[in-house]
Amino acid sequence: MSDQSTKILPETVIDLANAISKREVSAVTVVRASLESIATLDGSLHSFHEVYNEHALNRARHIDQMLEDGKDVGPLAGVPIALKDNIVTDFGHTTCSSRILEHYQSPFTATAAQRLIDSGAVIIGKTNCDEFAMGSSTEHCAFGPTYNPWDTSRVPGGSSGGSAAAVAARLCPAALGSDTGGSVRQPASLCGIVGVKPTYGRISRYGLIAFGSSFDQIGPFARTVSDAALLTQIMCGHDVHDSTCAELPNPDFMSDIDAPVEGLRLGVSKEYKGAENSPAVAEAVERAITRFRELGAEIVDIELPLTNHGISTYYVITPAEASSNLARYDGIRYGHRAQLEAGEDLFDLYAKSRAEGFGPEVRRRIMLGTYVLSSGYYDAYYKRAMRARRLIKQEYDRAFEQCHAIVGPTSPTAAFPFGEKKDPLTMYLSDVYTANTNTAGICGISLPAGFDESSGNPLPIGLQIQCQAFDEATMFRVAKMYEAATDYHQQAPNLTAGQRAATSPERQP
């Protein structure tokens, strides 16, 4: 053991799993290194809610034993992976960063998580997120925010900010998030790592606590495109527990991932060059387009004029779905229940429990969703948005007749300071380039594409590549080609134990 612990461990999922499978390093050593990084560094980041020290080490020992016995453990042998706190496991808690689920323990494990476990992964903990995955900054959490490892006075993005920060800070090589309107891609962009929103229906949502059921997808965070592709591939496939999970043969994203982009047509849209883009983001996207051209891709102009209607459509339909999904939190069967005063009845029990259990942003979305579904407003808002959704899908369909992939920014800016987007609408508008991917149900990836140095600290910038439904193979291939031509993904934030900028908000009790 002692000779192993002084070795420099590989950094990627694929290299770690190879080294563990070949018994060059033990799963225990790898898992222990991850747990130690969390213990040392996460005090300044708060990327984790709960760390499964015992569970993870026991599991690592079990994996080492299986390898010693000559058994095949799978392509993720011994790799420590974190889960966003809205993906359930039958061990530990799953809180959705909400008071209403503060003590909730799931009786079962999400299919996506189980597929990783069955492939040898070790689940090391649950990561912080915006409550019920509603937010773009990981500020709206019942148990305090997560801090961006590149600059702890800034947000990590959201809603899967804890998973993004943990991977960016090298606390673990990969993590899962969920993406309803950008909640994997935007934090990946703001934390300088790779984040994937698979096609709707690619990965089972069984065990992903529901927010917007026709938008939600689980997706991985990793430091390389190949790692993200492997994790996505492992999680894919039909699941009898989710009727929206597509019945397709298991895909192979890895075989052609290194094929050159020569001959591929990449679409560029003027609607992605909005005035809200910071100069550094605009420059990073231009640089990427130039690079792709040099690599042999053909750049074509496409039109996505509905980009600016995306937020309106999204913020009608997803709150509507959320208000319906979150009706289950009633204080009766599980979750927080309020104390009743004399004379209060069952209505009061519901209304008090929900008001006490849900934070302000979740209540806001429930209110918005309830309003757009209420008698007299359904046609004006909900029906209208469902039709606009069709137009957005058709607009993408037309674009994909001209190109294989669409290239643009993931987020209009790099990470913003805590408290900057206090007005809810301002926060919502930061999803302008990511929400439509979910509205149309196609796939998207964000990968590192540069840094904004204007604030003094280098802040990562993400490039988004979107492809049509079930064409993740092309998406990973285009992303991999850019990654291979650049070194942004190799840069790491400079973190020391206990460091946190003086201007960062304190964790709420």
Add this chain to the structure above:
Amino acid sequence: MTDTLTLDDVRHVAKLARLRLTDAELEEYRVQLSSILKHIDQLNQLDLEHVESMPRPMDTTNRFDEDEIKPSMPLDMLLSNAPHVEDRYLAVPKVLGNGGGA
């Protein structure tokens, strides 16, 4: 410029949503939701009359399971997450008589 929502509208929505909010919270949501709805009104610029609704991104059909008895969640497991258990039942306030209205 008038706001889309009145305080009574917001109070009604809070009741439908089963959220007990203070007057200050109702007023805050009135202002914020009005501003969000004003932004959403830009959908009125689109010609949607002959467009079919799209409730989900992919076409799915109902799939039926065999009608067979399968094990349910063990009762202990179910009750372990319950906020208030009496004997082996979920306890709720009185519903009948004056306790209704939920």
